[in-house]
Amino acid sequence: MEKYDTVVIGGGPAGSIAARTIAEKGFKVLLLEKRQEFGRPVRCAEGVSKKWLEKYTDIKDKWISRPIKGAILKSPGGKKALMQYNESDRGYILDRSVFDFDLAVEASESGATVRTKNRVERIERNKDSFKIYIEGFNKYIVESKTIIAADGVEGKIPRMLGINTILDPGDIEFGLNYQLEGVDINQDYIEMIGGNELAPGGYVWIFPKGEHSANVGLGVLASRSTKEKNAKYFLDKFVSKRFPEASISKVVAGAVTVAKPLKKMYGNSFLIVGDSARLSNPLTGAGIGNALESGALAGETISKALEKNDFSENNFKEYQKKVMKSVGNTSKKFYHIKEAFIKFSDKDIDDMITLLSQVDPEKLNLKKLLTITFKNNKEIISLLKKIVF
Amino acid sequence: MAVNVDVNKCCYCGGCVSICKYDAITLKETVLTIDNNKCIECNLCVEVCPAGALFTAEKEEI
Numbered sequence: 217m218e219k220y221d222t223v224v225i226g227g228g229p230a231g232s233i234a235a236r237t238i239a240e241k242g243f244k245v246l247l248l249e250k251r252q253e254f255g256r257p258v259r260c261a262e263g264v265s266k267k268w269l270e271k272y273t274d275i276k277d278k279w280i281s282r283p284i285k286g287a288i289l290k291s292p293g294g295k296k297a298l299m300q301y302n303e304s305d306r307g308y309i310l311d312r313s314v315f316d317f318d319l320a321v322e323a324s325e326s327g328a329t330v331r332t333k334n335r336v337e338r339i340e341r342n343k344d345s346f347k348i349y350i351e352g353f354n355k356y357i358v359e360s361k362t363i364i365a366a367d368g369v370e371g372k373i374p375r376m377l378g379i380n381t382i383l384d385p386g387d388i389e390f391g392l393n394y395q396l397e398g399v400d401i402n403q404d405y406i407e408m409i410g411g412n413e414l415a416p417g418g419y420v421w422i423f424p425k426g427e428h429s430a431n432v433g434l435g436v437l438a439s440r441s442t443k444e445k446n447a448k449y450f451l452d453k454f455v456s457k458r459f460p461e462a463s464i465s466k467v468v469a470g471a472v473t474v475a476k477p478l479k480k481m482y483g484n485s486f487l488i489v490g491d492s493a494r495l496s497n498p499l500t501g502a503g504i505g506n507a508l509e510s511g512a513l514a515g516e517t518i519s520k521a522l523e524k525n526d527f528s529e530n531n532f533k534e535y536q537k538k539v540m541k542s543v544g545n546t547s548k549k550f551y552h553i554k555e556a557f558i559k560f561s562d563k564d565i566d567d568m569i570t571l572l573s574q575v576d577p578e579k580l581n582l583k584k585l586l587t588i589t590f591k592n593n594k595e596i597i598s599l600l601k602k603i604v605f
Numbered sequence: 606m607a608v609n610v611d612v613n614k615c616c617y618c619g620g621c622v623s624i625c626k627y628d629a630i631t632l633k634e635t636v637l638t639i640d641n642n643k644c645i646e647c648n649l650c651v652e653v654c655p656a657g658a659l660f661t662a663e664k665e666e667i
């Protein structure tokens with residue numbers, strides 16, 4: 217039987233960064249991905265801020281579909297506000313199929329064993345190790361001292377390890393995204409449009425992909441989605457109105473967690489990272505940055521534990537503390553902001569964008585946006601004071 | 606009755622897997638399976654599937 221120091225389950229950004237971090241320290245790592253190829257099919261609208269990419273990667277040109285200068289915010293009534301990103305919070309629209317693939321290759325080049333079309337089916341805990349049952353072309357078992365669950369939104373690994381990750385329908389968005397060809401949009405700006413008739417409990421995004429191409433999609437809160445009026449119904453309605461001439465070159469469907477981070481994302485000999493730990497931003501649905509950050513922190517924690525040969529639950533508490541400090545506490549606050557935001561009527565959104573349109577675009581950032589939007593909501597204003605943006 | 610999946614419609618978003626409280630759904634790469642022994646037919650997944658891929662049908666029909 218193959219034996220590893222760590223088995224990382226799930227080859228998204230969180231898993232690949234974790235595997236790379238541990239392999240770099242010289243430990244024996246196995247990275248498993250159930251899909252046939254890392255990064256495909258893509259389940260993302262591919263927006264990410266530069267700060268996260270820079271922190272954990274040497275940004276490669278081939279990952280970037282478009283650099284982004286700012287955001288256009290629109291209301292259902294057609295009001296418009298502009299947000300001009302400053303140099304430090306610039307964004308990118310990625311090509312995730314290339315990005316995710318390259319991150320897995322980096323893990324491999326650092327010494328990790330990586331395998332696709334290998335799904336973890338079952339985990340058995342023994343005294344000092346795990347037995348991991350894998351289904352690929354063949355069924356086989358490996359033994360590992362530790363596990364990192366990086367298995368994304370549909371992940372069941374935490375459940376196998378005794379951590380409940382089941383989501384309420386109010387804490388999950390169904391996202392649908394079309395890559396459209398033949399669209400005429402400003403390729404330097406992303407566009408976000410709110411409205412209960414457009415995307416109940418979510419928003420519409422238009423992300424430029426270069427040339428005459430764009431990612432156009434939306435998220436609908438599961439609790440507000442019905443069999444008839446689901447994400448596809450709303451996206452088709454929007455696209456036929458706004459881009460009647462465009463053709464669809466790619467369809468991306470996926471679920472986005474808009475939940476609070478897990479109260480416990482560690483246990484005896486294991487850690488949970490990324491979407492599997494419910495770490496994406498509950499207001500925006502963005503999860504790439506938090507996946508990278510938690511993956512790296514988990515990698516460091518496991519490496520240290522391997523050096524000391526101490527995999528006790530107590531020793532792994534530190535990971536939770538670090539994740540919460542860097543991204544988790546912010547996500548938790550954004551959860552409350554999301555809960556307030558989904559109560560907005562279309563008129564509230566119109567009023568909000570009208571107010572925002574009066575601000576100098578160079579000075580408008582997320583913090584300012586939320587401060588203006590929630591100026592009459594004391595609870596949220598006090599939350600905002602504590603958020604590090 | 607039992608919950609079924611129309612594999613032609615399912616776009617393997619994984620959403621149903623993460624909301625089923627009875628751990629009845631598994632996504633094997635791009636193939637969704639529902640364990641009839643675990644499913645209590647609460648219908649939650651059928652209501653929320655963004656692709657309309659889940660449906661209930663008489664057991665005989667399967």
Ligand SMILES: Cc1cc2nc3c(=O)[nH]c(=O)nc-3n(C[C@H](O)[C@H](O)[C@H](O)COP(=O)(O)OP(=O)(O)OC[C@H]3O[C@@H](n4cnc5c(N)ncnc54)[C@H](O)[C@@H]3O)c2cc1C
Pocket residue numbers: 225226227228229230231248249250251259260261262263264334335336337366367368369370371372373391392393433468469470471472489490491492496501502503504505507
């Ligand atoms: C429509 C849509 C649009 C989005 N847009 C954005 C955006 O613009 N910006 C942004 O930042 N985020 C966005 N997100 C969220 C983003 O995609 C996720 O937050 C991010 O991918 C999380 O990374 P991860 O590594 O935690 O999980 P994932 O990337 O989901 O990776 C988990 C991997 O684990 C594998 N896996 C699961 N179970 C097993 C198993 N048992 N055995 C082996 N492998 C397994 C899965 O196949 C998967 O590849 C979007 C999501 C969706 C659905």
Ligand code: SF4
Pocket residue numbers: 610614615616617618619620621622637653654655656657658659
């Ligand atoms: S929610 Fe629907 S589309 Fe998504 S995985 Fe489940 S059956 Fe497939």
Ligand code: SF4
Pocket residue numbers: 608624625626627628629630639643644645646647648649650651
């Ligand atoms: S009907 Fe309910 S119990 Fe059955 S698979 Fe769907 S969500 Fe799970």
